[in-house]
Amino acid sequence: MKPLRLSHLVTAAAFALAGLAAHAEPVKLRVAGNLVAAGLLQQQREQPFFESFTKTTGLPIEMDYKPMDVLGVKDADGLRIIRSGLFDIVMLRLASVSRDDPTLLGPDIVGLSTDYDTARKVFDAWREPLDQRLQAKHNAKLLAAYPFGPQILFCKPAISGLADLKGKKVRVSDQSLAKFVEGLGGIPVSLSFGETQQALERGVTDCAITGPASANSGGWPEVTTHTLPLGFQVHYNAFAINLAKWNALPPEQRTKLAEAFRKFEADAWTYSRELWDDAARCNVGKDPCRIGKKFALKEVPVSAADRKVVADAVRTVSLPLWSEACDKVNDKCSAAWKQVIGPVVGLK
Template structure:
């Protein structure tokens, strides 16, 4: 009799487990960077964890390099309207649609990974609320290594920035360089290398990781550690797709998201140093800004942060006031 009860209990448990993951889903995830980018690699690992934790009932197919046709400012709307179920999104690029997403790319607001993580944790409830407004569930976010200036000539002073045609990744970066006398240029990442080759641009505001992936040592010589920002990439899922998942599937996806978020924050820090080493091995010179340049950058940054604060909601201002130096 005891054995029979045990078997009944086991069968009941298995039935409940099967029911919890009864409906199978295959979800496309748009990744805006190529397969070698650590953000894309993180999304791929996330997909594997989700499949594992949902017993194979949820499969996420990652499409690198924006191959689904979605690459920039339209991504919030694309996920909102379910043109793509999930996407990796560079927050600063969609800040024109949702102000709060511009916080992580505010210039020189934080100067190290510890401060960047604290800022993220303070802002996370705001990011989650903003995602809901755009009909999507915020899953996780992680930073790029700090942005620097990758140039053909050495940058020692503001005079060296005058007229410099620099590819930037969002409006904050464009305003920052314009304040310093530069000529910011907006373009898809896929066009950057050829534009450097042809002289359409002559510098890039980006991380050591991106400079490494882009093989910028073939066209540029210097990387200046200006610690411009630690811009965040987030992964979201359309809210209707999210609600279609069972509670167990949702729980499993959030578990995977938490693990990947921790892993990606660590990876970002590790990639900063390992990528810098690769750049130096290929002949690039990595240096720090002069005191004169530091002073000019802080002045330009303050103007942009003040402008951002003037348009910020009370909760955004309350967070930022903790970090404004």
């Protein structure tokens, strides 16, 4: 028998390795996704993205996706969950998890990101500081983010503007918004989204703040009468991957995974805006109403004075409050904000 040449051995080894790779078990990543209560963004964009991930990307990665409310997980615990490694990819509602780290609320303090165009510029400016913070302190890497869109006011009692919030109980989602409502003479009430519809119905709270699409899918127009379409924040949702899981992936897989999430992010921004515009019309009985359910809320005209109150809130309320809280846990927080976000919105 003739001895095998080295080239033959190398070729045989290459085929053997290729065969092993072809039959290797795919990586399985556990995903704690957005709440089902979040509505169509979760149902029509987020869940299909994860469930078709392997087929769409060709990557040997399977996403075991479940919404947080199906898992029985609170969205406010997102940072703790991903830091612990209990789930590999976790949806982070920045307003909710900012209680554990105010850094995450940097692009969404009251009066800052009040429309889609500004929100996109602001988040892109904060993306790198946010990713660095997640990696340094929370064992996580940022993958993508999208907004629910401008968060507006829904009330059961009749209102004609922000001045009418004096003495009224208003559902809020974070301390920045709570402080703003207090400044108007209102009484901030911290409630989860899922609890709010019933709270409005029973009078536990008089008004509540969310996006038009979330309100529409959550049935808020069934238990309220007026809406003021003045944006306070946009409520970003981010997806992050456990840093150890990220680092364990081969470089080429990390590149392809990051690209897939960039495409998902762009699609989610576009769809979020489409849903917002449609629901804003549907909630007040206007056409075209193609996606949401049509209601008959009274749309309160937004005055120039109320717009100024919200715009001024960045300087007078939300930025000072946020800076103080953030600098306590991250000493370079407000300095970084002023460096990257300040120029975007004309603040020093």
